[in-house]
Amino acid sequence: MTDVTVSKSMSPGSDVVPRAARGAGARRGRLPMAQLRAYGLIVALAVITLFFEVATGGVLFQPLNLTNLILQNSYVVVMALGMLLVIVAGHIDLSIGSVVGFVGALAALLMVRFHVDPFSAALLCLAVGAVIGGLQGYFVAYLAIPSFIVTLAGMMVFRGLTQVLLQGTSIGPFPEVFQLLAKGFMVNVAGPWTSVLFALALVATLIGLSWRRRQARLRNGSPADSTAAFIGRNGVTAILILAFAWQMSAYRGLPNVLLVLLALVALYGFVTARTTIGRRIYALGGNIKAARLSGIKTERLAFLTFANMGALAGLAGMIFVARLNTANSKAGVGLELDVIAACFIGGASAAGGIGRVSGVVIGAFIIGIMNNGMSILGIGVDWQQVIKGVVLLAAVCLDVHNKNNRL
């Protein structure tokens, strides 16, 4: 904080020119730092990935394992997107692991016991998830009860209700169509080249968007990458995506879940960065009083973030049971911890107002690759917990350190 006073202490009113000059210096000093932070996360992911690739003797990147990695990690990513909004709004949701179990059990009951058509059942399950989230959001937003307490209660309530629904049994198997959600793969219309063609289309879209953004920034006089940095960054991204698709095509191609994930990541990335509702959630978390006095309906916004979280937890619950092909009362136990850890590793601030979709996705994959890699290495669940805990703490320490240096 001290340096804040210093920068203020140099505003005697008359020296406009030196102040502006200093500003330019500060910008030069600041941008690389911000970029370093953005890249720091990617570097961490790369280091962890390479470590496990070497330690497992190349098993990590084998097509089968890569596919498993996506499938295992999918529900964490799905929920991390919702959790990001909740955390940015200044709250937390501890109940999602239990909601995963509850919605999974509900899906099993509907489809297996009552033979409800899988599509209607899935829609109903999503709606139930949203209602559960909304219910908790109501207590948090309108009755001003701390989210930690409301969702802790929700965690107990829905774990209990999961057991009530299942009556101590496991229910399965699910209809074939429903299993496709987690186990299906994209139809390989172009044979083994389907994945690569899909990846090419994705790369083209990404580069196109990135190009447009850069043009807008240049037109605008906002800071933009140099041409070399632009080509380098997009080149690396393109190569990684294509390599990934090539590797995936050696097994069964791209899993359906991956498509769901891509769509959700794109949607939430857009909502957080470009829409008024996203902007308002950041303002709400940054300073709720100022946001309210700017005409933002802060209660409704907090309510909506919880309803959204619930719906995503419902979706995650369905992916979870579809993958196991059975619903049991332990489904999703402790899952909230991986999701919350992914958000904080990905740079979200516990105080609210800060966090990005890209960071959270990387955070989720750091957690996912650690889970996967340590399992391959045969490290017990006991030590896995210890290591994940240490990584979480280290990531947040690094984040706090970076912030203090920046201000």
Added chain:
Amino acid sequence: MQPVLEMRGISKTFPGVKALDDVNLTVEPAEILALVGENGAGKSTLMKVLSGVYPHGSYTGDITYEGQPGRFRDITDSERLGIVIIHQELALVPYLSIAENIFLGNEPARFGIIDEDRVHARARALMAMVGLDENPDTLVTHLGVGKQQLVEIVKALSKEVKLLILDEPTASLSETDSEALLQLLLRFKARGIASILISHKLNEIAKVADRITVLRDGTTIETLDCRGGGIDEDRIIRAMVGRTLANRYPVRAPRIGDVLMEVRDWTVHHPVHADRAVVREVGLSLRRGEIVGIAGLMGSGRTEFAMSLFGRSYGQRISGTVRIDGAAVDVSTIDRAIAAGLAYVTEDRKQLGLVLGEDIARNTTLANLPGISTAAVIDAVAEHRVAAGYRTKMRIRSFGVTQQTVNLSGGNQQKVVLSKWLFTQPKVLILDEPTRGIDVGAKYEIYSIINELAEDGRGVLMISSEMPELLGLCDRIYVMNEGRFVGEFDRAEASQEAIMRAIMRSKGLNG
């Protein structure tokens, strides 16, 4: 006589910035030294050097305290020798009692067990010295700001203070409380305690200070001796800004049009105590191009009135009507009030006005996101253009619109808040203490902006506790006391005496 404190040739550099450059300051025994300068002149940095926040070795120059070289490693070092600093933001723990706060970190105890009897006896004795008539067990959160300030001072006394440093002690105090505090400083002086008083309120300084040291741009400009008389506010301002402010208020030829807003029978009740009326049957009118002031003492209900008008953001059981351009408007929620053409610039820009962690552009557009969006999608280019436009128009000093607002000076932060509200295209702007905590030069800029707003045909309703400011700017002034409007003066009739007389005459009307 040997001075209590001598600071010689103090320089302090932060990476890339020289915050203090060869500053000299002396404090004589039992004197009140005022330290003045614009925001950012280096006053706080200097006091942090003195109190050990910046430890010995992180600055150059010498400190001599009571004849000994002062080399403080931290605050505890300086406090042990009787140098106590009271910061502008009070450092009290709200949910501890007065007595607990007084002895925090310094509890009379034996083997770690607190001696409650001694705590109470000493607390009472110390509280009596400053005239704080409260139960020592009262929680600090239940005290008003004035009394909280006294608790801070008692805390300083409990450490056997020899040199008391007060950083803007009266910034948030009412006139009565400020006066009492100044009297207290004079009493301390009589008992041999020296003080350094940092303040923007030059009239207070002129009242109590023995000498005035002026800082500008990190260097000592001069030290004025007031004991011989002849030092007036203009003389101090000239030293502070390095030029004469020929006119502290920009001139404007008012072009006043038809009635823009009318409020009738506005009554508001306290948000917790529903039977207590905070604002009573207030009525006002505001014309196009007119600047109307609301004068009154602290707690007279001005902010409460303004906030209740702005989408009921204060109070309950609100009744009354608002008409804009002759038609009744619905101001029952904040977004409706904004839609009706109202804007409220809060008195507390850090807590209520800005999202400090976000940049200038995002703060500027926050209250009118639809103005830069199509179908809820924000157009980043439009946002940048809007923010850059206001940055130029308001003369916001920053390296661009992507600078975080937390790094701006008070005056520039206020300009960002004003930009935010101008972008909602309001017809009526309510400005609540628009120049609080802003230095003299920036104040003039804010005044000019207010004048321009009126010239654009908007109506400006301005609340201020600084009467000269109201007199210098407003076309008409309402006087508020105990929730009522108790007087109305146009520019020609208004004077400090007239306003104070209206307040005093109305005292006790509500029984």
